[in-house]
Amino acid sequence: MDSLLFVPNKTVFTHPAGYLFGVTRLQYYISRFTAVKENGDLYIDNGFHYIDALIPENNTLVLSNLPQGKYKEITFAVGLDSLLNQTDKLPTTVENLNMAWPILMGGGYHFVKMEGVYEDATGNHGYAVHIGRNENVIRIRIPNTGIQIEPGENRISLSMNITEWFKNPVIYDFNVDGNYTMGNPVAMSKIKKNAEDIFTK
């Protein structure tokens, strides 16, 4: 396992297209969390959760009443379902207001805001991967989790492989596909498909 602690604004990644990039913002919603026990029992969390990956106190998701036991699979969505993804549907917190997708552009919320800087042969450039719209909800399924919730245990850590946003099944190259995804449904669709395997246990 080569998971390492991410240092906001400092850690540099190698993009599959061959250049370096960093992350200065990574905010997203998680919703529709489910966990399936080995015996088939199903836990469902119907809430939505705002995550700011760069702020340690904001990158945990609190679930209540998850029973002890061994879980074989967890699933969740990065994004919001169509019932929640409507303008003014979420509580008016600063975070939700900052994630709003203008009503004049279809309304609802950004599912993901991922921003940073990449460095290619011509210099440093900003990129802004913003994902929204109902068709771009990212479905995450983590099978064979081996997660065992013991008495007194209350934390599960998942790893996000940042570079997976930009590869598998296709390489998303800022210089080819666009360093700015809003208003670009093709770009958003590529990122959405790539992102389905960003998380691992």
Added chain:
Amino acid sequence: MPKISLLNKILISLFLITVVLWQCARDHEPAKNNLTPYPFLVPKGFPSPYLSANNPMTVEGVLLGRKLFYDNILSSNGRSCNSCHLQENSFMVKNSDNYLDPNIYLNIPPLINLAWNPDFGWYGVEPDLDHIAVGDFGPLFFNSDMKKVISNVKSNSEYAQLYQKVFPDEEVFTENYFADKTAQAIAQFLRSIVSASSRYDKFMMGKAVFSQEEQYGFELFNSEKGDCFHCHSAPLFTDNLYHNIGVDSVFNVAFNSGRYLITSNPIDFGKFSTPTLRNIALTGPYMHDGRFATLDEAIEHYNSKVHSTSSLDPIMTKNNKSTKLNLTAFDKLCIKKFLETLTDSLLLSNPNYGKPK
């Protein structure tokens, strides 16, 4: 770009799973000494304000702060808060009006909707509104002689009674407490100044119509073409974050270093807090140092004059690595027309924010 290590995985402690029973409600403390809780009304669609647990707003506290704001009793040079922060200017300070050293070119944002600010100053130098007025007692502004100020306040029966009512448990007329408590009272008044009655607000409630130019400007504001909404998000028209929007290409003037002055992180060079756009038509000049005299100049900056530096906010770089918006003259005019709909004329003459009689 910093080059520290080539890592390709983030460990994110994503799921904290707990069986804790939540206690959502918090009992409100009853007001002390018959003080009346201030009825702070959150406008529809606004987030919860940052109200101070250590300095709860009361009707009496807001009144004391408001009286002090308009009174030169705190200074030794005849100045009061409203010598610079004029209600008709949305309580902002224009460069030409302030008392700062002319070599310190500083633009003071309007004192509106401060109840929603998580911190204060262009680069977040002050985390607490309750404390912010203390700085005004120094030589640069009020040059206050605290012993004399306390004596004058104590000999004024109206002030003496108000101070003792608002701060009953404190030795408020001792030098240790007086400046802090006075700043708290002023902070209560400042938190009470709410701007949410512009024509834009009426439009959003279906009680006003936009002209064709305003409507098009509204659309541009909320589009990728104009791309104002990402940072100036409604209804506060600020995201309360820090951004380098490319007004400088080098940071050899200390103040222009922005948030870097707090964090010492090079990625924060040139980052300043996003100011609200409410009442923006009244609060020129623009940017942290007031370098743009008009809204037209400010809009043109975003359109064609963004400097690309290593700390430039990523959102300022559009596709094809361009930092230009390519707006037409008509586009820019319409954005300005829309911004003018954010003027809250009621606030400018609201007697609740004016000099008490």
